C-alpha cells in the first residue's frame with residue numbers, strides 16, 4: 001500500500017511541475033494536447049503496472065492464443081500512430097469480459113472476452129480500439145486525472161470499512177486503470193479500431209456486431225460489462241457509427257477480400273476455460289473452497305465476496321463491515337501477528353493463542369485511530385500446510401460488537417478441505433462442435449443436449465439468435 005501512496009505522490013509532484021510547461025503534440029490528432037504525463041512517464045507507468053496486473057489476474061497460459069495475440073498485436077502496432085513504442089499484449093486469467101490498455105503500450109484481454117469473440121476480425125476491432133487508447137494518449141490523460149481523483153481515497157489508511165468496496169483498488173493499484181474513459185475518447189478509439197483493423201486486413205464490420213454481444217451481456221448481467229460499453233448508454237448507436245466507418249474504410253482499403261477468420265478463431269479457442277476457474281477458489285452453498293490450497297471457510301450470509309489471486313474480500317452489503325482473507329508473511333504465528341499490527345498501524349487491545357479446527361492460531365483485537373473515526377479489528381492468524389493465513393475483520397468501533405460473532409463464525413470455521421468432489425472440481429470449457437444437419441440454433445442446441453437453462457447464454461457466446469438457421473458443417477461453441 002505504501003508504495004502506491006508514494007507513487008501517487010511522486011506523480012503528483014511531477015504533474016505539478018508539468019502543469020507549468022507541458023504541451024505535447026497528440027500523435028493521432030496532431031494537435032497540441034495538455035498532458036500531465038510525458039512519454040517516458042507513460043512507459044514507466046506501463047512497466048510498473050504490468051507486474052501488478054499480472055499478479056492480480058494471473059496470465060492465462062495458452063501457447064496458441066499467446067502467439068496469435070502477439071502476432072496481431074505487433075502487426076497492428078506497426079501500422080499505428082505510435083510505432084515507436086514497445087507494445088506488450090497479454091491474455092489475463094479472468095472470466096470477466098473485458099479488454100484494457102495501460103499507458104506506454106500495454107494491452108490486456110481477459111480470457112472471458114477471448115471466449116466471446118467469434119472470429120479474428122472481432123478481436124482485431126477490439127485490439128484496435130485498445131491500441132487506439134494508447135496512440136491517442138487517452139490512458140495517459142485518464143490516468144493523470146484518475147490519480148488526482150484517487151489521492152483522497154488512497155491517502156487514507158485502507159482498512160476503514162468505508163473502503164470495503166475500494167479495498168482491492170487501494171491495495172493493488174490496478175483499479176486505477178479501470179476508470180472509465182469519456183464518451184469522446186471511446187468514439188475516437190472506435191474510429192481507430194476500425195482504421196487499424198482494416199489496415200491489417202480485417203473486416204471491421206465484425207467489430208460493429210461485437211457490440212451486440214456486449215449489449216446482450218450487459219442486459220443479462222449488469223456486473224460484467226467492459227469499460228468501453230459502460231460509458232455508452234446506447235450501444236446500438238455506437239454499432240451504427242462503427243458499421244458506417246467500416247463501410248468507408250472498406251472502400252478505401254487496398255485489400256479486396258477483408259478477412260473475418262471465423263473457423264480459424266474458433267479452432268484456436270477450442271478448450272478455453274469458461275467462467276470461474278475453481279482452482280482459483282469457488283463459492284458453493286455459502287462456503288468458500290480453495291482446492292489448490294486445500295482449505296474452506298463459510299461466508300457471512302448475504303455478504304458480497306470478491307476473490308482475487310491475492311486475497312478473498314468479503315463485505316456486508318451496507319458497507320459497514322468487511323473481512324479480508326489473505327496469506328500473511330512471517331515464519332511463525334507470533335511474527336506474522338506482529339507484522340499485521342505494523343502493516344495496518346494497529347494498536348493491540350488483546351490477543352491470545354487458540355486452535356481453529358485443530359490448527360494452531362492466534363486471535364487478536366486491535367484498534368486503529370483514524371483522523372475522524374475509530375476502527376476496531378478482529379484478526380485470526382492460522383497456521384496450515386506451511387502457510388500462515390490471515391483473516392481480518394474490520395468495523396467502526398461503535399459497531400464492532402455487533403459484528404464480532406459474525407467475524408468469528410467465519411474465522412473459527414476455517415478448515416482443511418478434504419471433500420474430493422470439491423478438490424477435483426474442473427472448470428467449464430469452450431468446445432467447438434460441427435453442426436451435423438441444417439437446423440436452427442435452438443434445434444442445434446437440442447442436438448447437442450445443451451441444458452435448457454444455458455441455451456440463451458450459449459447463444460450470446462456464439463453471437464447468434466435462437467432462430468438463426470445453421471448449415472450443416474458450421475462450427476459452434478458449446479460449454480462443456
Ligand SMILES: [Zn+2]
Nearest residue numbers: 181186189228
Ligand atoms: Zn475504450
